[in-house]
Amino acid sequence: MLIRKLFRTAWQYRAQFLSMVIMVAVGIGVFLGFNIEWKSIESDVLGFFGKTNYADFRLYSETGFSEEDVRKIREIDGVDEATRFLSVVVSVKNDDRKTLTLHVSEDYTVSTMLITAGREYDPEADGFWLSDRYAEANGVRVGDTLTLTYMNLEISGEVLGLAKAGEEMICVAGENQLMPDYKTHGFAYIAPAKYAALLGPMAVYPQVNALSGMKKADLEEAVKTALGRTTMVVAKTEDMVYSEAMGESEEGKTMGSILPVLFLAIAVLTMTTTMHRIAANEKVQIGTLKALGFKDRRILAHYTSYGLVIGLVGSAVGVGLGYFIAWFIMNPNGMMGTYFDMDRWALVMPAFCVPVILLTNAFLVFIGFLSVKKMLRGTAAETLRPYQPKTVKKSLIERMPIMEKRSFGTKWNLRDVMRHKARSAMTLVGVLGCMVLLVGGIGMKDTMDSFMRILGDDISNYETRVTIADSAPNAETLALAEELNGDWQATAGVSYRGDTVMLNIYDASHGKIRFVDRNNKLMNLTDDGVYLCLRLKDTAKVGDIIEFSPYGSEETYRVRVAGYTRSVMTECISMTAAYAEEIGVPYHIGSVFTDTPAGEIGESPLFAGAPQAKAKILDTYEGFMEIMNLMIAVLVVAAVVLGIVVLYNLGVMSYVERYRELATLKVLGFRDRQIGRLLISQNIWLTLVGVLIGLPAGVGVLQWLLVALASEYELKLVLGPLTYLVSVGLTFGVSTAVGLMVARKNRKINMVEALKGAE
Amino acid sequence: MAIVEFRNVSRVYGNGEYEVKALDSVNLTLEEGKFIVILGPSGAGKSTLLNLLGGLDSPTDGQIFVEGRDIAGLTGDALAEYRASSVGFVFQFYNLIPTLTVKENVALVKEIARDALDPERMLAEVGLSDHLNQFPAQLSGGEQQRVSIARALCKNPKILLCDEPTGALDSETGVLVLKLLLSMAKNYGKTIVIVTHNQNIAKMADTVVRVKNGKIRSCEAQEHPLAAEEVEW
Incomplete structure (x- = not known):
């Protein structure tokens, strides 16, 4: 019989039950969604890296490694496997817009492929294993013939198979490309025999890839001892593919620790307030059951089961929602699918999620238990008396003279x-949560838009970027830059404070490359020192002397810090060409930036790939921005749902509790409109306070998020006036709309019914 | 002079098999300035009569004239306006707003009634000048009912409607409240309609209306009503 009562009571308080189920479901859904996401990235990516022998270390030498070198490296105690490796960007013949990164893994023990179609790997074969995603995007099939060009060399052969590779899990053409675009860029592997056949004795391997569990410093030392020279060693954590993938996982962890906490906290608070209210409203019924002879234990079990049912239904929906969120992000055609190219997209739930869900349910049951326990105190006669809210007293605010004349x-x-x-505090929390999500979400868009403006307009003040081949002499490149009225950039890896950072040397005399300071204002690099990117700001003050060593060189350079500059993507030290000449640091020009349109720049053996129009480079950011916009849309929807659910639940609760008072006002002659205004005005006041707290809180959360993302992007928090307006407007809109929905109910107040019985 | 006239008023709740006739073709005329008691057992229809007169409910059929105006067809704002200006209510359980002080509970009606009287004066007249800033929960039942009377009169309505006004009070306090109610009504020239099942209260009335099974059984004027202290409680 009590089971029937449970369902009928649930129907009676359907708005409250539904809002509690929704909040629990959203809380658990978001919690699971982000946690499954990061765990799945970690598990699937590491699994894929394992299958494709993703290198733990990459060793670089400009002059290349000999067979003797790699043998010595392989013999180092702690190195499991090592192979000579080549990785070079080549163009597709007759289509300058398309490029491929061509790899050769000499021993095929490290940095291998996972072949998805066609022939198995054969070190003697004379053909290509091509990226399956590139093949699909460009309609290339196994058996087709492919011709690639690198400088004056043509590399032709049959597509022997299609593959995925850990080294190319994030398949981008260079540091300026944020998201893969398989239409224009992919990768291919050729066998060492084909490489040798193409170049003969010129076939050098500038890279050794190794599998090893050693520490980077120990390996560096061991390689130095083995080869007798300093070698640039890059750990996988410094490699773009690994660090980006783990960065995504970390981002998921970050998101999985903020948003769910917010939603779960609101769910638990909603549950606490609502269960207490329901128990208070049910006090007479609880008393009746007690008076009828039901034992406290049975009554407790009955009302506690409300919490259990809400928890179970909410958790079941939440688990479904969580897997859906995770699948939405982590599937080959989903958000991560546009970023990662790997074989397995299994969703993996971290083990700690199960106890968290169980504990949440236990807590919800406990809340139900406590709410009823309080009502059961005393004799049956005492319990039978209706619940008395606390006697009101004048608050401190009311004692102020200004309050005397208030309406x-x-x-x-x-x-x-x-x-x-408690009810009012919950309303505030709901408004605050809504505001934080809106400011955070829309503010993130402002920040990213500003990031794109800085990248596209301020920093990249050129039309075309020409990538220069590694073999091109600086003198010829300088002549080319002069001819094109262009600026140039040289980039090399250096060791700074034990980490690998990029050293960027610029000639920006034509204003094609520009620099911005921490406030995103344009600035000039002076010739009297180096500029640290903002991420390295804390490592040295302006005027300090710092040291760095280019990889492959014994030299250490001591330089003065002249200032800081914002670097969009990489962690770097920047200096002018004049300062580089002054301190004598060697460099090789890697890119020329000019206003000459790409189509008007002829072919040259100096080029690595065809000149790229800036617009094309920026296009690759579009996919990233789409993901960003989608996440922002999700946040805005979540904010609105959160606002509506919490405010509606509390609004209805407030309405039910004040039903008798509202009926009295109606009897006295107050009109529906006037009563409606009373109800809405309380919402508006609480919303105002929530907004005033929520605005700085939202900015704070966004700032925190940007700090958490700082390892990937140097973003400056930018919030436009429209963001404030939209966030405040939407929050007030939600609050007013919910207020109106609740206020409409007062038309149905049954004055006769409401005024029966004592309060 | 008649202030209230019910013409063939019926009030039916539910429908079909579950139809309940709370009032069945009631005809009733009430005189201005009188103290009228509507008497009847539980379920007789007396509260329905009061609710219809107070504009809390609308009849299924018939007309109700108050000061010559038919209120039976009024709805929404027009009915609210009628409640605000023409009638004052005193309830068995006082129905005060717990979050407003004594003074604010009474002053509340100034927001809706055009000819409202001074709240502090009304409270002084019911003997609550010392309790202006207290909240209802800090008062006794009798005191709360006095606030309720002050509130009802503060609107300056023509008719005061009281639903079992002493029902929640002990007899001693009940007598005091009734005395106050009568003297206030007399001083301000109001018509009082009290609904009760207490036969003793009827002895004080100018007119006694007896209701049973949704019909008026009798409507008799009393030539010599007793004063509250003369009634044996």
Whole structure:
């Protein structure tokens, strides 16, 4: 019989039950969604890296490694496997817009492929294993013939198979490309025999890839001892593919620790407030059951089961929602699918999620238990008396002279807020959560838009980027830059404080490359020192002397820090060409930036690939921005849902609790409109306070998020006036709309019914 | 002079098999300035009569004239306006707003009634000048009912409607409240309609209306009503 009562009570309080189920479901859904996401990235990516022998270390030498070198490296105690490796960007013949990164893994023990179609790997074969995603995007099939060009060399052969590779899990053409675009860029492997056949004795391997569990410093030392020279060693954590993938996992962890906490906290608070209210409203029924002879234990079990049912239904929906969120992000055609190219997209739930869900349910049951336990105190006669809210007293605010002349509505609402502190606090939390999500979400868009403006307009003030081949002499490149009226950049890896950072040397005399300071204002690099990117800002003050060593060189350079500059993507030290000449640091020009349109720049053996129009480079950011916009849309929807659910639940609760008072006002002659205004004005006041707290809180959360993302992007928090307006407007809109929905109910107040019985 | 006239008023709740006739073709005329008691057992229809007169409910059929105006067809704002200006209510359980002080509970009606009287004066007249800033929960039942009377009169309505006004009070306090109610009504020239099942209260009335099974059984004027202290409680 009590089971029937449970369902009928649930129907009676359907708005409250539904809002609690929704909040629990959203809380658990978001919690699981982000946690499954990061765990799946970690598990699937590491699994894929394992299958394709993703290198733990990459060793670089400009002059290349000999067979003797790699043998010595392989013999180092702690190195499991090592192979000579080549990785070079080549163009597709007759289509300058398309490029491929061509790899050769000499021993095929490290940095291998996972072949998805066609022939198995054969070190003697004379053909290509091509990226399956590139093949699909460009309609290339196994058996087709492919011709690639690198400088004056043509590399032709049959597509022997299609593959995925850990080294190319994030398949981008260079540091300026943020998201893969398989239409224009992919990768291919050729066998060492084909490489040798193409170049003969010129076939050098500038890279050794190794599998090893050693520490980077120990390996560096061991390689130095083995080869007798310093070698640039890059750990996988410094490699773009690994660090980006783990960065995504970390981002998921970050998101999985903020948003779910917010939603779960609101769910638990909603549950606490609502269960208490339901128990208070049910007090007479609880008393009746007690008077009928039901034992406290049975009554407790009955009402506690409300919490259990809400928890179970909410958790079941939440688990479904969580897997859906995770699948939405982590599937080959989903958000991560546009970023990662790997074989397995299994969703993996971290083990700790199960106890968290169980504990949440236990807590919800406990809340139900406590709410009823309180009502059961005393004799049956005492329990039979209706619940008495706390006797109201004048609050401190009311004792202020200014309050004396306030309208009755203001006083009524103020005292109602003070009398029902938990309900009011919950309304504030709902508004605050809504505001934080809106400011965070829309503010992120502002920040990213500003990032794109800086990248596209301020920093990249050129039309075309020409990538220069590694073999091109600087003198010829300088002549080319002069001819094109262009600026140039040289980039090399250096060791700074034990980490690998990029050293960027610029000639920006034509204003094609520009620099911005921490406030995103344009600035010039002076010739009297180096500029640290903002991520390295804390490592040295302006005027300090710092040291760095280029890889492959014994030299250490001591330089003065002249200032800081914002670097969009990489962690770097920047200096002018004049300062580089002054301190004598060697460099090789890697790119020329010019206003000459790509189509008007002829072919040259100096080029690595065809000149790229800036617009094309920026196009690759579009996919990234689409993902960003989608996440922002999700946040805005979540904010609105959160606002509606919490405010509607509390609004209805407030309405039910004040039903008798509202009926009295109606009897006295107050019109529906006037009563509606009273109800809405309380919402508006609480919303105003919530917004005032929520705005700085939202900015704070966004700032925190940007700090968490700082390892990947150097973003400056930018919030436009429209963001403030939209966030505040939307929050007030939600609050007013919910207020109106609740206020409409007062038309149905049954004055006769409401005024029966004592309060 | 008649202030209230019910013409063939019926009030039916539910429908079909579950139809309940709370009032069945009631005809009733009430005189201005009188103390009228509507008497009847539980379920007789007396509260329905009061609710219809107070504009809390609308009849299924018939007309209700108050000061010559038919209120039976009024809805929404027009009915609210009628409640605000023409009638004052005193309930068995006082129905005060717990979050407003004594003074604010009474002053509340100034927001809706055009000719409202001074709240502090009304409270002084019911003997609550010392309790202006207290909240209802800090008062006794009798005191709360006095606030309720002050609130009802503060609107300056023509008719005061009281639903079992002493029902929640002990007899001693009940007598005091009734005395106050009568003297206030007399001083301000109001018509009082009290609904009760207490036969003793009827002895104080100018007119006694007896209701049973949704019909008026009798409507008799009393030539010599007793004063509250003369009634044996």
